[in-house]
Amino acid sequence: MTPDLPDQLLTLLAALHAGDAALPGPDEKAIAAARERNGQLTKPPGALGRLEELAIWYAGWRGAGQPVLERPQVIVFAANHGVAARGVSAFPAAVTAQMVANFRAGGAAVNQLARAFGARMDVHALQLDRPTADFTTAPAMDEAAFLDALRTGWLAVDPGADLLVVGEMGIGNTTSAAALAAALFGGEVRDWVGRGTGVDDAGLALKTQVVAEGLERHRDRLGEPLEVLRCLGGRELAAMVGAILRARMERIPVILDGYICTAAAAVLEKAAPGALDHCVAGHLSAEAAHGRMLEALGKAPLLSLDLRLGEGSGAALAIGVLKGAVACHSGMATFAEAGVASG
Amino acid sequence: MTPDLPDQLLTLLAALHAGDAALPGPDEKAIAAARERNGQLTKPPGALGRLEELAIWYAGWRGAGQPVLERPQVIVFAANHGVAARGVSAFPAAVTAQMVANFRAGGAAVNQLARAFGARMDVHALQLDRPTADFTTAPAMDEAAFLDALRTGWLAVDPGADLLVVGEMGIGNTTSAAALAAALFGGEVRDWVGRGTGVDDAGLALKTQVVAEGLERHRDRLGEPLEVLRCLGGRELAAMVGAILRARMERIPVILDGYICTAAAAVLEKAAPGALDHCVAGHLSAEAAHGRMLEALGKAPLLSLDLRLGEGSGAALAIGVLKGAVACHSGMATFAEAGVASG
Numbered sequence: 001m002t003p004d005l006p007d008q009l010l011t012l013l014a015a016l017h018a019g020d021a022a023l024p025g026p027d028e029k030a031i032a033a034a035r036e037r038n039g040q041l042t043k044p045p046g047a048l049g050r051l052e053e054l055a056i057w058y059a060g061w062r063g064a065g066q067p068v069l070e071r072p073q074v075i076v077f078a079a080n081h082g083v084a085a086r087g088v089s090a091f092p093a094a095v096t097a098q099m100v101a102n103f104r105a106g107g108a109a110v111n112q113l114a115r116a117f118g119a120r121m122d123v124h125a126l127q128l129d130r131p132t133a134d135f136t137t138a139p140a141m142d143e144a145a146f147l148d149a150l151r152t153g154w155l156a157v158d159p160g161a162d163l164l165v166v167g168e169m170g171i172g173n174t175t176s177a178a179a180l181a182a183a184l185f186g187g188e189v190r191d192w193v194g195r196g197t198g199v200d201d202a203g204l205a206l207k208t209q210v211v212a213e214g215l216e217r218h219r220d221r222l223g224e225p226l227e228v229l230r231c232l233g234g235r236e237l238a239a240m241v242g243a244i245l246r247a248r249m250e251r252i253p254v255i256l257d258g259y260i261c262t263a264a265a266a267v268l269e270k271a272a273p274g275a276l277d278h279c280v281a282g283h284l285s286a287e288a289a290h291g292r293m294l295e296a297l298g299k300a301p302l303l304s305l306d307l308r309l310g311e312g313s314g315a316a317l318a319i320g321v322l323k324g325a326v327a328c329h330s331g332m333a334t335f336a337e338a339g340v341a342s343g
Numbered sequence: 344m345t346p347d348l349p350d351q352l353l354t355l356l357a358a359l360h361a362g363d364a365a366l367p368g369p370d371e372k373a374i375a376a377a378r379e380r381n382g383q384l385t386k387p388p389g390a391l392g393r394l395e396e397l398a399i400w401y402a403g404w405r406g407a408g409q410p411v412l413e414r415p416q417v418i419v420f421a422a423n424h425g426v427a428a429r430g431v432s433a434f435p436a437a438v439t440a441q442m443v444a445n446f447r448a449g450g451a452a453v454n455q456l457a458r459a460f461g462a463r464m465d466v467h468a469l470q471l472d473r474p475t476a477d478f479t480t481a482p483a484m485d486e487a488a489f490l491d492a493l494r495t496g497w498l499a500v501d502p503g504a505d506l507l508v509v510g511e512m513g514i515g516n517t518t519s520a521a522a523l524a525a526a527l528f529g530g531e532v533r534d535w536v537g538r539g540t541g542v543d544d545a546g547l548a549l550k551t552q553v554v555a556e557g558l559e560r561h562r563d564r565l566g567e568p569l570e571v572l573r574c575l576g577g578r579e580l581a582a583m584v585g586a587i588l589r590a591r592m593e594r595i596p597v598i599l600d601g602y603i604c605t606a607a608a609a610v611l612e613k614a615a616p617g618a619l620d621h622c623v624a625g626h627l628s629a630e631a632a633h634g635r636m637l638e639a640l641g642k643a644p645l646l647s648l649d650l651r652l653g654e655g656s657g658a659a660l661a662i663g664v665l666k667g668a669v670a671c672h673s674g675m676a677t678f679a680e681a682g683v684a685s686g
Contacts, residue, residue, distance in 0.1 A: 042445050043452055044433065044540040048656070049629055049649025090387065091684065098683040102385050107676025109386055116670040117663070197387040286392055302648070305664070306392025313391070313671075320460070320663025321648070327459040328656075333450025340441040341434065 003148045006155070012245060013150070016226060021272040023248055026060030033065025040334040048328055050302070051321075054280065055329030058322065061253045061278050062162060069326040072119035072319050073161035074312050075243060076103055076110060077153065077168050079126040079235035082134035083214075084172030088207045090198040093131070093171045099311075100125045100169065109309055110167055113316035117323060119165065124156055126235035135179065136213040139221075139231040141238065149235040153242025157250065163322065164247045164254045165282070166261060167312020168236040174287065177263035179211045179232040181289060183222045184263075184270050185296050189215065194259065194288040225270040237264040244268060248278050255322065257315035258285035258308065262293050269297055280322070283307055283314035346491045349498070355588060356493070359569060364615040366591055369403030376408025383677040391671055393645070394664075397623065398672030401665065404596045404621050405505060412669040415462040415662050416504035417655050418586060419446055419453060420496065420511050422469040422578035425477035426557075427515030431550045433541045436474070436514045442654075443468045443512065452652055453510055456659035460666060462508065467499050469578035478522065479556040482564075482574040484581065492578040496585025500593065506665065507590045507597045508625070509604060510655020511579040517630065520606035522554045522575040524632060526565045527606075527613050528639050532558065537602070537631040568613040580607040587611060591621050598665065600658035601628035601651065605636050612640055623665070625658030626650055 005013075015021035034056045039045065046052065059067045078100045084093045102108045103123040106115075114121040126149055132140040141149065157164060170176075174196035181192040193208045215222065218231040229238055241264050247254045256262050256279050268275040281299035284291055286308035294301060302321045307314045335342040348356075358364035377399045382388065389395065402410045421443045427436045445451045446466040449458075457464040469492055475483040484492065500507060513519075517539035524535040536551045558565065561574040572581055584607050590597045599605050599622050611618040624642035627634055629651035637644060645664045650657045678685040 041452075042442070042450060043652050047540065047650065047652035048452060049651065051648060051650065051660075095684050098681065099385070102676055102681040102683055105676065105681065107385060107674075107681045109384075109391060109671045109675055112670040112674040113667050115674070116666050197390065303664070304647070305394060305645070307390065307394065308392065309386050309390035317394075317664065317667045320667065321646070321660065323459050324456050324660045324663065327455040328452045331450075331455040331458070332452055333445055333448065338441065338445040338448065338450045340445055341438050 002144050003151055005147060005151055008249060009151065009154050016271040023272060023275055024251065027063040030063045030065050031056060031060040034059035034329065037065055038329060041332040042335055042338050042340050051325035051328055054322060054325040058253055058326055061251050063251060066330045067326060068330060069162055069323050071161050072117065072163040072165065073158050074110060074114045074119045074121045074165040074167065074316055075156050076123050076311055077126060077236035077239040078128065079170045080128050080131035081170055081172035081176055081234050082131045083136065083175055083210060085134060086210050088175040088203065088210055089171045089196060090203065091171050096169055096171050097128050100128065108311060109313045110311045110316050113313055117316065117319040119316065119319060122156060124152055124239065126152055126239060132234050135232050136210055136217055139218065140233055141230050146230040146238055149238035150242035153239030154246045157243050157246040159250050161252055163319065164243065164252050165257065165312045165315040165319065166240045166243045167257050167310060167315065168240060168260050169311050170234055170236045173234055173236065173260050175207050175210055176232060176234045176237060177260040178207065179214045180228055180263040180267065181293055182211055182215055183228045183232060184225060184266050192289045225267045229267045233264065240264045241267055244279065254279040255282040255315040255318050256280065257282055257312050258310055259287040259290040260310055262290060266293060266297060282318035285314060345487050346494055348490060348494055351592060352494065352497050359614040366615060366618055367594065370406040373406045373408050374399060374403040377402035377672065380408055381672060384675045385678055385681050385683050394668035394671055397665060397668040401596055401669055404594050406594065409673045410669060411673060412505055412666050414504050415460065415506040415508065416501050417453060417457040417462045417464045417508040417510065417659050418499050419466045419654055420469060420579035420582040421471065422513045423471050423474035424513055424515035424519055424577050425474045426479065426518055426553060428477060429553050431518040431546065431553055432514045432539060433546065434514050439512055439514050440471050443471065451654060452656045453654045453659050456656055460659065460662040462659065462662060463501065465499060467495055467582065469495055469582060475577050478575050479553055479560055482561065483576055484573050489573040489581055492581035493585035496582030497589045500586050500589040502593050504595055506662065507586065507595050508600065508655045508658040508662065509583040509586045510600050510653060510658065511583060511603050512654050513577055513579045516577055516579065516603050518550050518553055519575060519577045519580060520603040521550065522557045523571055523606040523610065524636055525554055525558055526571045526575060527568060527609050535632045568610045572610045576607065583607040584610055587622065597622040598625040598658040598661050600625055600655045601653055602630040602633040603653055605633060609636065609640060625661035628657060
């Protein structure tokens with residue numbers, strides 16, 4: 001049974017399938033206003049480096065030359081993967097539900113980071129008792145399950161938020177992410193597979209084998225990015241895609257997290273080039289292939305601190321950088337206001 | 344006239360001059376406790392990357408296995424440089440005083456960042472009407488002026504702070520910092536000279552020439568790091584050194600800012616190897632030689648966002664990273680507390 005989808009999401013999905021999605025862009029007037037303001041602030045030109053371009057980018061999406069950043073939202077989506085039964089993770093599948101309880105109790109890393117940076121945090125567990133199918137034998141999700149996951153992500157976004165971080169939890173999901181990356185970007189499968197939560201060499205070889213089997217199993221469907229997501233992804237990956245799409249429609253800037261989040265987001269960029277223009281890469285994960293994926297997407301990470309936890313942690317940490325950028329841009333005095341000679 | 348110095352500072356300076364300073368180290372028990380706690384937190388081993396080592400380092404200096412970070416202090420020291428009269432900056436010397444007024448009014452970048460990360464901010468203007476001597480013709484400071492600046496830095500530190508950022512403002516001070524770096528680390532002068540607030544090629548050549556003249560003028564004194572600071576530094580650089588020393592005695596961890604702050608700090612490391620063990624590099628400045636200096640000091644920067652503003656801005660931005668690290672370490676649940684299987 002197909003779930004009831006919001007009209008806007010339904011229309012968007014049809015357009016993404018057809019390859020002619022017209023997504024809203026940033027506010028060019030706000031960008032121009034922000035750029036002008038940036039040139040008047042009490043600092044040498046360019047001295048705040050990437051903070052300057054970040055603030056201008058943020059201004060564009062928020063439609064204000066002197067924006068505020070006061071209501072960040074962090075959403076963690078959790079789901080279980082049939083492929084975990086193949087033994088691709090260092091942790092048992094039961095950990096997904098245990099970690100959901102930990103998120104809800106406020107005990108995980110992302111909880112501390114969300115609190116430290118003043119973000120609202122929401123947790124959505126997607127049918128943990130119904131793992132997706134093992135993608136080496138069948139599409140991970142049927143159409144109804146796929147649409148339901150997209151819908152959960154879409155509806156999870158607070159339209160009043162002014163920044164979004166999406167994170168994930170799902171034992172086995174680096175295997176799913178590697179499969180997405182290999183399908184979307186091509187190249188050698190082994191180059192997209194990493195150690196995830198910490199598998200050994202044998203585990204790594206197994207993951208590579210499993211991903212290759214998945215690609216082979218669905219080879220006729222991999223020309224279409226949304227089909228890649230449905231066949232090789234997971235509920236939490238689809239939910240992240242739904243949330244990132246919704247953020248685009250609401251002009252809420254997004255900070256991408258690590259390997260899994262970026263692999264999910266890449267589906268959108270492949271379906272509609274420019275679809276991730278409202279997203280910035282929060283950090284470079286220690287998961288080996290993340291850097292290659294970011295490069296393919298043209299995204300330079302804000303942080304590079306060897307995190308590889310997922311659950312939105314790297315992106316949540318980067319909220320601080322974006323807050324700092326916006327605080328400088330919107331709070332600093334201009335040369336004229338401060339009576340400082342401009343060089 | 345020699346200023347009255349706090350006894351502890353006087354003793355320390357004598358020991359640093361003599362090359363036998365015994366500085367307090369971190370609390371090894373706290374390090375062991377933090378390391379043990381880190382291994383029990385609900386995440387795969389090592390998944391928080393550098394945040395883990397940062398939290399353990401912080402725990403050691405604060406003497407607590409589960410520390411808090413609640414009272415960061417940002418201090419900006421400002422001073423004028425005789426060498427500015429040589430035309431080494433893109434801005435007129437009057438800007439130092441104008442920016443001090445801007446700091447006091449809350450309009451500079453560092454004000455916004457201190458506020459964003461909940462830091463107390465203090466501004467110390469060091470005799471702006473008395474620039475140091477042009478170091479190409481005389482030592483920048485006589486003994487009394489030098490000790491007075493060290494004392495100002497020492498006394499500026501709030502002993503109740505649990506994290507310190509020191510920043511600077513002083514037209515001409517990248518020239519002074521380049522001279523320090525060349526004197527302390529050797530090599531070609533031109534490799535230590537950068538564009539500062541934005542000089543052109545002719546300005547860069549002039550800066551290089553001025554630094555070379557300074558090194559030549561004081562060549563007999565450059566074997567002693569504190570003499571390097573007195574002869575080629577500036578009041579704000581000496582004040583930063585005083586503050587960093589005081590922080591060491593109070594076991595307050597320090598985040599180093601960019602090129603100028605790091606050059607000043609390097610004086611201490613050269614005078615007493617390990618003297619910067621309580622310091623972490625906040626960011627990699629866009630000022631060309633900063634990376635080389637950090638490498639020589641064995642410090643990996645937390646951020647690399649092309650900032651080159653000084654005034655403590657890069658380090659203040661990095662407060663967010665350290666806050667995130669400590670929040671995760673001290674706030675996360677353990678596997679046992681959360682009922683999560685540990686793999």
